Amino acid sequence: MRHAANSLATKTALQILHMPDRTAIQSLILESVQMLAEDFELEALKAPNPQTALYGGDGSLDSMALVNLIADIEEALAEKFDVSIALADEKAMSAKNSPYRNVASLTDAVIERMPT
Amino acid sequence: MKTIVITGTRKGIGKEMADHYLAEGWQVVGCSRGEGSIEHDHYQHFALDVSDEDAVIAMARTIKASHGKVDALLNNAGIASMNHALLTPASTVNRILQTNVVGTFLFCREMAKLMRRTENGRIINFTTVAHPLNLEGEAIYAASKAAVESLTRILARELAELKITVNAIGPTPIETDLIRGVPQEKMDALLARQALGRMGEVRDVINAVDFYLREESDFITGQVLYLGGIN
């Protein structure tokens, strides 16, 4: 259940100076998904891509795994890019519009919340 | 070293609890709208409003970076207003709900994330005997604490899988600024309804907090403990 501290902790001055682009955010999410998949032994998520389903529908996360993933991503964003955002969302439980559907929708949700 | 987050530490019960847990060897992280009033190597203060979502998130990220994790949370910050319902403006209602309900919720949400990697996370919320006693003049305050009690019971279930217990303490009147405006006859009438008719003290609260904090209390969650023999 518990998992090791996120290895994304290393931050460089360069990363803090420049706001991350979509690719950087997406790879941070993919890495978080991968680590969670190891901890929770979720085969379907061990090699994720942007279309990999996460939560609801075909997604393989239960609500506790999702909560852990979201908290991991929030922590990694703070550590790597020095931004503090919460991924709490009103549409969380909606099958069609949930930002937690897949890696791509989660990436959109992070970008939406990035400070401008 | 264990880390405890206590809201509302500038004065009152929160300040005394912070002093107590510092003396017991905890790292204490506190907050209040005003500047901190505690000087201690193991104390860190955040000047923020507990209902300010962005500020609470930023505080959590800072704690994560400096302390790594949180072991316990005391959701003590709270405000009251004594007034007849027909004379209470909506602005007061909003202010009380924001601090007591939204503030408690935000701290539960953000600190629970920082408790994920501890085996014995503890959240202790603050309610009041004004709720079970249905005290006239305290409709909004008591209603806000009823919400805190409901939150306590449901979060106890939602956070059980993370091994976090969520409980509440309902003190009787304790001499602080919070009850300064309450007339003496009202206070006497209130004390008369307690099984034990004395004023409460912060040590009574700390005793109950200590009970919830104990490692052995890991089978106790979703409970509301009123002091003074009120139920």
Ligand SMILES: NC(=O)c1ccc[n+]([C@@H]2O[C@H](COP(=O)([O-])OP(=O)(O)OC[C@H]3O[C@@H](n4cnc5c(N)ncnc54)[C@H](OP(=O)(O)O)[C@@H]3O)[C@@H](O)[C@H]2O)c1
């Ligand atoms: N005293 C009693 O008789 C009694 C009885 C039952 C329950 N309680 C509960 O015990 C808790 C503490 O009460 P108390 O008697 O110690 O009250 P108090 O003496 O008035 O102190 C309240 C503390 O909370 C802080 N605070 C208030 N609003 C805040 C906000 N929006 N954001 C951040 N901090 C805030 C205050 O600092 P700033 O002003 O700097 O923000 C202060 O440090 C409350 O939840 C209360 O409902 C008290």
